[in-house]
Amino acid sequence: MNYYFITGTSRGIGQALAERALQVENAQVIGFSRQQSIDHERYTHHNIDLAQVSDLGKLIDPVFTQLTDAKRIVLINNAGTLGDVKYFGSIADEKIDQLFSLNITAPAILMNHFIRAYEAEEAERIIINISSGVSQYPVDGWSGYCASKAALDMLSEVAALELEKQNVENFRVYSVAPGIVDTQMQTDIRETDEQNFSRLQKFKDYKANGALDNPQQTAEKYFYLINHPKKFQRVRQDVREF
Numbered sequence: 001m002n003y004y005f006i007t008g009t010s011r012g013i014g015q016a017l018a019e020r021a022l023q024v025e026n027a028q029v030i031g032f033s034r035q036q037s038i039d040h041e042r043y044t045h046h047n048i049d050l051a052q053v054s055d056l057g058k059l060i061d062p063v064f065t066q067l068t069d070a071k072r073i074v075l076i077n078n079a080g081t082l083g084d085v086k087y088f089g090s091i092a093d094e095k096i097d098q099l100f101s102l103n104i105t106a107p108a109i110l111m112n113h114f115i116r117a118y119e120a121e122e123a124e125r126i127i128i129n130i131s132s133g134v135s136q137y138p139v140d141g142w143s144g145y146c147a148s149k150a151a152l153d154m155l156s157e158v159a160a161l162e163l164e165k166q167n168v169e170n171f172r173v174y175s176v177a178p179g180i181v182d183t184q185m186q187t188d189i190r191e192t193d194e195q196n197f198s199r200l201q202k203f204k205d206y207k208a209n210g211a212l213d214n215p216q217q218t219a220e221k222y223f224y225l226i227n228h229p230k231k232f233q234r235v236r237q238d239v240r241e242f
C-alpha cells in the first residue's frame, strides 16, 4: 500500500497532487486544508488551519499511525501563502506571523512528527517540500515568501543530512520548486498593487502569453520524482529541469 499525506489539497497544486496520488492503485491519500474539495473512497480529509501551529503536533500524531502494510509513505508539504504583498514598513505584523507559521513552522512540525513516526519503517519514505524559484533571489514585496521558501530549502537539506548521518536508508527529503502554475496564488499575484510589487506586469504577461503550467502537468512532474528518486540525488530540485 502507498500512503500520501498532502497539505493544501482543496485547490491548485495540492489538489492536483492528491488526485494524481489517487490514480496509484490502492493508494490512500490523507489531505489537510481548511476546505475540502476531494471526495473519494481512498481519500481522508482533515479540516485544519495549519497556521494554528501551537496544537499542530498533538493533532497530527494520531494521523501518522503505524502502517504495517506500507510500501511507500510520502509527506508533501504543499500548503503555502504569499502573505501580505507589501514593502517593509507597511506589512501587518499578524500577516508576518501567519505566513511563517504556515510556510515554515507547520512543515517543520509535520516533518518532525513524520520522521519520528516512520524513521524505523522498512517502507520507502519520501518528504517533498514545495519550494519556489524565489527561494534563491529577492523579489520586492515578497520578503516573507522568499525568506520562508529559502528556509524550507534549508530545513530539507538539514533533514536529509541528519537521516544520512544516522544511516537511515530508503528515506529521501526534497525541496522542489514547481515553476509558474495556473492557480489561485497566481490570480492573487496579478491582483496585487504595482507599487508594492514591481514585477506585476511580468506576471500579467505570463498569464496573457499562456506561459503558466497547469496543476495537473505539475503534479505529473512531482510524481516522476516520486517514482524515480534514484535519478534525483540533490535535495533542491526544480521541476523545470526535469
Ligand SMILES: NC(=O)c1ccc[n+]([C@@H]2O[C@H](COP(=O)([O-])OP(=O)(O)OC[C@H]3O[C@@H](n4cnc5c(N)ncnc54)[C@H](OP(=O)(O)O)[C@@H]3O)[C@@H](O)[C@H]2O)c1
Binding pocket: 007, 008, 009, 010, 011, 012, 013, 014, 015, 032, 033, 034, 035, 036, 048, 049, 050, 051, 052, 077, 078, 079, 080, 081, 102, 130, 131, 132, 133, 177, 178, 179, 180, 181, 182, 183, 184, 185, 186
Ligand atoms: N502557483 C505557483 O505558480 C507557485 C509557484 C511557486 C511555488 N508555489 C507553491 O506551491 C504551493 C501550492 O501553491 P498553489 O499555487 O497551489 O496555491 P493555492 O492555489 O493558493 O492553494 C493553496 C492551498 O493551501 C491551502 N492553505 C492555505 N492556507 C492554509 C491554512 N492556513 N491551513 C491549511 N491549508 C491552507 C489552501 O487550502 P484552504 O484555503 O482550503 O485552507 C489551498 O489548498 C505553495 O507552497 C506555493 O508557495 C506555487
